[in-house]
Amino acid sequence: MNETQFRKLIKFFNDKHLAQHPQEGWDKNTLANLPRMSKERSIWRLFEKHVRDAIVVVGASPSLIKDLPELVRLEGGPHRKNFVVIAVNASLKPCLEAGVKPDYVVAIDGNPETIVDDLDCDSGNLTLIASNNVAPQIFDVWKGKDIWWSPYYCLSKEVTRKVRPILGRRLTSGGNNITAALSIGFSVFGSRIFIMVGCEHCYDDQYYAHKKSRWEKADDISHWRTKDILGRERWTNIPLWQYKIWIEHMANDLPYCHFIDTSFGLLGTDTDRVKSVALADAIEQTKAAFDVAEQTTRDPVLKEKLRYDAAYATGRYIPTVGIGYIRRIMKKVSFGNARTILDVGTGIGQVVAHLRNKGFEAYGTDITDNAKKYWEMGNITRFCQTCPAHELPFEDNAFDIVICTEVLEHIPEQNVEASLREMYRVGRGDFIMTYATGRAVHKMPTDGTEPHITIKPMSWWTERFLAAGYTIIDLVVNGNQSSVSVFATKGKRDAKGKMPAHTLHLQSKQGVPLTGNFARMAGGAEFPRKGDGGLYGVRSV
Numbered sequence: 001m002n003e004t005q006f007r008k009l010i011k012f013f014n015d016k017h018l019a020q021h022p023q024e025g026w027d028k029n030t031l032a033n034l035p036r037m038s039k040e041r042s043i044w045r046l047f048e049k050h051v052r053d054a055i056v057v058v059g060a061s062p063s064l065i066k067d068l069p070e071l072v073r074l075e076g077g078p079h080r081k082n083f084v085v086i087a088v089n090a091s092l093k094p095c096l097e098a099g100v101k102p103d104y105v106v107a108i109d110g111n112p113e114t115i116v117d118d119l120d121c122d123s124g125n126l127t128l129i130a131s132n133n134v135a136p137q138i139f140d141v142w143k144g145k146d147i148w149w150s151p152y153y154c155l156s157k158e159v160t161r162k163v164r165p166i167l168g169r170r171l172t173s174g175g176n177n178i179t180a181a182l183s184i185g186f187s188v189f190g191s192r193i194f195i196m197v198g199c200e201h202c203y204d205d206q207y208y209a210h211k212k213s214r215w216e217k218a219d220d221i222s223h224w225r226t227k228d229i230l231g232r233e234r235w236t237n238i239p240l241w242q243y244k245i246w247i248e249h250m251a252n253d254l255p256y257c258h259f260i261d262t263s264f265g266l267l268g269t270d271t272d273r274v275k276s277v278a279l280a281d282a283i284e285q286t287k288a289a290f291d292v293a294e295q296t297t298r299d300p301v302l303k304e305k306l307r308y309d310a311a312y313a314t315g316r317y318i319p320t321v322g323i324g325y326i327r328r329i330m331k332k333v334s335f336g337n338a339r340t341i342l343d344v345g346t347g348i349g350q351v352v353a354h355l356r357n358k359g360f361e362a363y364g365t366d367i368t369d370n371a372k373k374y375w376e377m378g379n380i381t382r383f384c385q386t387c388p389a390h391e392l393p394f395e396d397n398a399f400d401i402v403i404c405t406e407v408l409e410h411i412p413e414q415n416v417e418a419s420l421r422e423m424y425r426v427g428r429g430d431f432i433m434t435y436a437t438g439r440a441v442h443k444m445p446t447d448g449t450e451p452h453i454t455i456k457p458m459s460w461w462t463e464r465f466l467a468a469g470y471t472i473i474d475l476v477v478n479g480n481q482s483s484v485s486v487f488a489t490k491g492k493r494d495a496k497g498k499m500p501a502h503t504l505h506l507q508s509k510q511g512v513p514l515t516g517n518f519a520r521m522a523g524g525a526e527f528p529r530k531g532d533g534g535l536y537g538v539r540s541v
Helices: 003-017 022-036 064-075 089-098 112-119 136-140 157-167 177-188 238-253 279-298 300-313 321-332 350-357 369-377 413-426 458-467 518-522
Strands: 054-058 083-088 104-107 127-131 146-150 193-197 223-227 233-237 258-261 274-276 340-344 361-366 384-386 399-404 427-436 471-477 483-489
Touching: 022 136, 022 157, 054 064, 054 177, 064 083, 064 089, 064 193, 064 279, 083 089, 083 177, 089 104, 089 112, 104 112, 104 177, 112 136, 146 157, 177 193, 177 238, 193 279, 233 238, 238 258, 238 274, 279 300, 300 369, 300 413, 321 350, 321 427, 340 350, 340 413, 350 361, 369 384, 399 413, 413 427, 413 458, 458 471, 458 483
Parallel strands: 054 083, 054 193, 083 104, 104 127, 127 146, 193 258, 258 274, 340 361, 340 399, 361 384, 399 427
Antiparallel strands: 223 233, 427 483, 471 483
């Protein structure tokens, strides 16, 4: 079925099933609901309230029946606080009858015939999220505690102008309660984990688990046969197919979110971004993730390790800036009689491989285990190992040169000085390091977060280097003005401020002293001096 044929089907369906254009009814409902709305009850007031929670969207398809016992177990479990259960109006009665109390009930349906019957029950202290265009008759039967308003527009310009100042910007949705719940979970609540229950989007005899639906087997062309994720032949129709496509597009557009479907229906048949998992397994896996997240709040280094484990696992995180930097440095600077070199934060190990090909005894460390596959590809596995920068498994004074490029800004602030001291401990000669003073160009591929977690000015970094014992030979602002190169040594200056020649491995290939000339050689920006030679010989601003 091509796009033209599908559009014709939609027109046929609308002409057959809709007595009036939807916008007319939505305008009418919105104007009737307008007196009930207020800025204080806009859904945007709950912005990022559940950013650390998983959203469980409960639909009303037949698969809900098999998952209700698991939802009951979740209801009484210790991790219930980490799961936000959002029931669509059609699933509310089955949930309450089974003993499941959702945190929110979403209702956007403008048709009073169905929605009033769904919500006419003992809803106790439940919270309703109603769209501005929901059938106003539901407020005659709703017995819950709170009501929040979700701006679901598709209205005339005149009505939109009345609603927007009250409810705020429009919330994108795919047209039904399930897509609205997902949109609220992501855009408003800030969650990144979505578990869908009772969301088959297909059926054998009829769609709903507990009541008769109009989406039954039919002979007209708005219904057709399809195969679900398990290859079973089922029925679907235009609305269900549209909702399915919308959810899959959402999953594709949000690569750092997790979409899990426990219904084993149509979701995931056209994308691998929606995973089909039994609800019990989905809950257990999510609980395990929350346990790890709890540990990371107490251990920031573990948090960064897990971030980079996940980033490398995507296959899309392949840092290559470090090797380009070292190649440029080696064109300008001789490593003298240095033999042993350590690359801290080696990543995929390109620097180690390059230096070993040049004849050096190079070794590398990195925080993530998932870089090992790249070490194997480069045949350098026996020269690299995993560990954080503040716990290097080497003897004192083990390396002539220690390199640490494109790494320091990725270390939690509270561990920066310990990491600098540890690198100073294992070095016996010179150090080549960089740090960024601004945000990263590329974000983490898993969740879109900022890779640079310690962004500080040059003065802050200089203080940390000096406190850790380094004698700084030179500071260079790199060409893009967003990172700084540090060339330092373990040797100490004499009374005249000069370095003992035998302690320096790094030498300019142009035959001039490194200090005071490296900026122009590396293509960086020259710093104006402070006084005669600057602080400790460092060219500084």
